Amino acid sequence: MAYDYRPFPYAPPPGLTAPEPRHPVLIVGAGPIGLAMALELANHGVRSVVVDDNDVVSVGSRAICWSKRSLEIFARLGIAERCLEKGVTWKVGRTFHRDREVFNFDLLPEDGHRMPAFINLQQYYVEQYLAEAAIAHPLIDLRFKNRVTALSQSDHVRAEIGTPDGPYRLEAEYLLACDGARSPIRGLMGLDFKGELFEERFLIADIEMEADFPPERHFWFEPTFHPGQSALLHKQPDNIYRIDLQLGWDADPEAERQPDRVIPRIERVVGHSDFRLDWVSVYTFQCRRLDQFVHDRVIFVGDSAHVVSPFGARGGNGGMQDVDNLGWKLAAVLAGGPETLLESYDRERQHGADENIANSTRATRFMTPEDGAERVFRDAVLRLAGKAAFARAWVNSGRLSRPCTYPGLGPDADLPVGAAPGMVAPDAPVAEGWLQDQLRGWTLLAFNHDAPDVGLPVLHPTGDNARARYQGDAANALYLIRPDQVVAARWITATAAEVTTALSHHKEGRPWP
Template identity: 50%
Template structure:
């Protein structure tokens, strides 16, 4: 394991690749541009499926500053499938509750996970440099490759691949690949090379975001203030992270001078106003942000595919940026594997764009509403916001009007051609297109979790299948399918009943899950023909 004590400042030396000495450009199936949390997650997912991708990273370090800190439940479940969920839990700060204040008075509290029976908590706060370190270690365990100080300078596409010019300290060289996945962030060079532009808004406001190291007495909760006495007329946010680091966000206003606000003496003055003159703390990281809510209209451009901030950007309120990027990778990995293996046509990748653009627009909608509420742009909107805050102190119904950031949730991909519509009636919110929900299970008498049985492949889960002797695996047109039987007294047993309740499982019920753990179809009665048709559709063969 790398030296965790210096995770935020780890650097990696440039290493010359044998590809630089070839007479012709070396050819790879996949090249990922960008070695941040999305690019590393993408590379791990592909490696877990037997696909080696080369990651090109133009810098030589992990993320600077904590940056994305709120790792959501669904993201943690993706990482758990990839083998890094437990270490994220061990290192990070778990939380599910929050408080919202107006002035210095508590308006209300909220609980993001009031029901138990889930392996992963609602959120874990963990600095991005820790996340990237653990992802990098896992990728190297799987035999992956990251080329530090290798910058994709230009690209040239053909019908069957991409040629990339790569700049290095030793000079440029060329690489060929079948597919290029651009995970190179908000200032994406690949997006610029293709001349692509975002749709959306840039908000005329600025926020000071700083990491403070201190011994705080605050609980592991998200605290948000409207118009606090220590920062009059603006908003403030406080989060605990690992290693006694605290994230503090302070609204500045559009007219604020970013360079002045980032000066150490000015930051300390604001922090002392919040914590008190006698507070002891150290400043770890400072940044001033202008929030943006924007997306590309299409994430697939020929042989170039965009994911993460290179494809979409949202304001930090709601923790929808990094979490959405990880879920991009989760959606793309299995589809890319089927295409590379010749089990699906390239049109399956178009569903990646369709599904993840939908998710991005949903995130942008929530993020835009939060930003408009937090930073009203007219006298009328400010009056409405202040009235909502006033009512929320007394009336629970008004608390739903207060928006300090609707926190990240996975998209329910209801409108996708990969779903098979229901023919039966179910009394639960988990439907075709929904992400799977976890539940405790017993496996051979030992504690297990439902999502751990969905191991990144197509899986049929049959509940009390009425004496049918089902196989443990199927092969449908070259696509392997795992079959899990859950029954009383069987190897897999829903002893708590949580799975039955959450999925409205009656005896004979079966669900088909995609490799990214989204529901593709469900039935009240097992049918081999029905399973085959639904797998064919979920794999894009019936688009």
């Protein structure tokens, strides 16, 4: 493969020779979600131990499309610049029906944003950058070749760990299961997903080739090079191109992975044979999740809690939004805050997962319609979309990842702009650099407003972009921002008592009102 896989060092853990003190947090899984979780907790001063039964980054490109919100989170974790430097930046998508371009779209048409709409960057690079940052951080103890073999919980969690040098025990206040879609922790606890498994298979092929394809998302319905099915093309770093091809439910996954099957298919896509196979996988569409993500002191994060079909880039990005939501809440609980904050993680991220599942399910049904009314509708929409702009909104090749709006946050003033409670506070250039860099804890944003003194930092952002995104043409505006940069409440004007009431609701994890 093009990527140089190098094992991370294994070191015998101290628990092999003497009992370890109880740790605040044990994180299972050193993939992008587990590593990001450790770094986010460290930003809040929380120590963690991260264990993983492997010692290399993930094999294959896997998650490649990282959204604007994930990049904003990466900035907090200290890896955004590396990702931007290595990744392929894109914002334009083109949709084709057979050989005809039906329409195209621009995901970030306005200026004044630090992060692009998306970058394409193989998951192994993201894991490498996160792992290197975690290894360098004094609050993170990253242990490779450490596998959880059993666990129990009471007023804390006890985990039995296997290593090349024998077993030992770890105790922690909380265990975060960040161990992926096949989560061993989920298996140890006898938990299972609920949802829908679609009778459809897709081939992923990463190929290395010299080409001049633009950095855009290209999606085809029923292309002539793959009749009757769907196809997707993305450009990645290192001259690697991702090609997804619909195979149908009757395809034999093992046979379809073989080069003698894959290479002719790819030749028909790119029109030549001057390429090298880098990685091949076959996957099945599924949109499923756990009934609840918080099980006493075991908390599920990312793919261990929910899985979606890959079109729309909602898997890895949805997991990063879990990290964003949980980090400050768990840190607050460990500092003596109410456990209802963890209930709010469960409530809010179930909402986020359900939104992702709904979008992925709709995309899957449009891309792989059943014979009958579904197919008639899909084909009619594709014919119409090339001629009528209103029909383009009905074409669904995967609604690309955006952070959800959490319900039950407020109060909400009737301001003429879109940064409503429950939404991520939009970034903007300000005199001091970028607004989100200053939103690292509970903060008030005041626009033409003398903010009441409630013991919180107060920012008075300047600049046309900030005013346009928060104030609009209103005379005043006041925003309460959570530590995860989500708008908790907004007013045209507010008293100290009103702000304090909203703040106490959020610090206790209670919905509004």
